[in-house]
Amino acid sequence: MQDAVVDLLDANAEHAREFAGRFDDVQDAQRPAVVSVSCADSRVLHDHVWGNDEPGRVFTCSNIGNRVFQRVDGEDVVSGDVLYPIEHTGTEVAVVVGHTGCGAVTATYDAVQGVLDEPAGIARCLALLEPHLAPGVDALPDDLGRAERINRLVEYNVDRQVDLLLASDDVPDAVDVLGVVYDFQDVYDGARGEVHVVNVDGETAPEAIREAHPALAHRIGRLWTDE
Template structure:
């Protein structure tokens, strides 16, 4: 490699000096002091701004223009001292719906709880309380998605009384009350779409029923919204309140 460089007008000494200089620069960069992430990029100042940032990121993702920012080593170094996510997401465990990609955000920007069917259980409530009380995220999004296996299983259980393993049965028991008003006689695609949306609203209703959650919403400390991710388009459809 050195001979090739020399043939292009660089002496061996010049090439070695340049290489040493690059190594020194890299070492200086690695030793650079950490930068405060809060000063580097202030988070949204309100729930409305946080929601706008999510919508803009989802639009980039949907259109194939994702930036994939805030994923490199320098950004990771800034996060060592702490986190300050601007929104909390309660989503499904489905591998096709990773919130960071769907909303085109990077490390440290979302506080996420994911479990099948985006259900509300005791540990989930504790996780969301932590996000509100300690991380002060102004926005909480319950994110369901089309083709949700947990919701589909709950619908089929209501229609046919299917038998699932015990822990899956326990999960379905948490979903089915929210589907009580869904018309089970409608065409299947419409039924499943309605059930997914009803399940999102059911999770939201349960969060509002928690005294601390109701108080935080009433006092304007947090805004709660629901949304459904559309698998084919990549669009996140936010539900009307």
């Protein structure tokens, strides 16, 4: 462990040298344009996904399954880490970032199938996802392999998180909500590491998104188009 920690501290020293002058405008306040909600996965370098090297530009939060909600008194509500920048810093764009080969989606898929053997803390997170993903598991085409089923469920999960944001009274109507999938497994057409837009404000039909948002047209890609 010590070698790993030394490596981290050395990398942080380089970060401090590089970023020393970039905090002047944000030392006392922040007004990020975007809140980005990603899955907690070591292969998803959240800020790097967006090419972000500017403090105060993107408010990032990560968790198992890129969830935008938590359960309070039996009700699903928008998580505080997602809601904070919307409520307090004027952020008007929310992006849900799923990724190919998602372990949380895979485990939830297995849980829906009745196969689950995880410690209590992980099981609790999967239990939050399960009721939202179960209808998608039932709707999957029968002729797909396991990896194909998981990657379609990744999109389905992103869609459900977008829906939860759009349905919440805590999220103003003026907030734009985008759902994307980060691909490092060469599942979509495009370069490895690209983000593919699968949902804009609840619209999932690629042609409809292209028509409404022509600037996004070349970044739209979706596996599951017949929900």
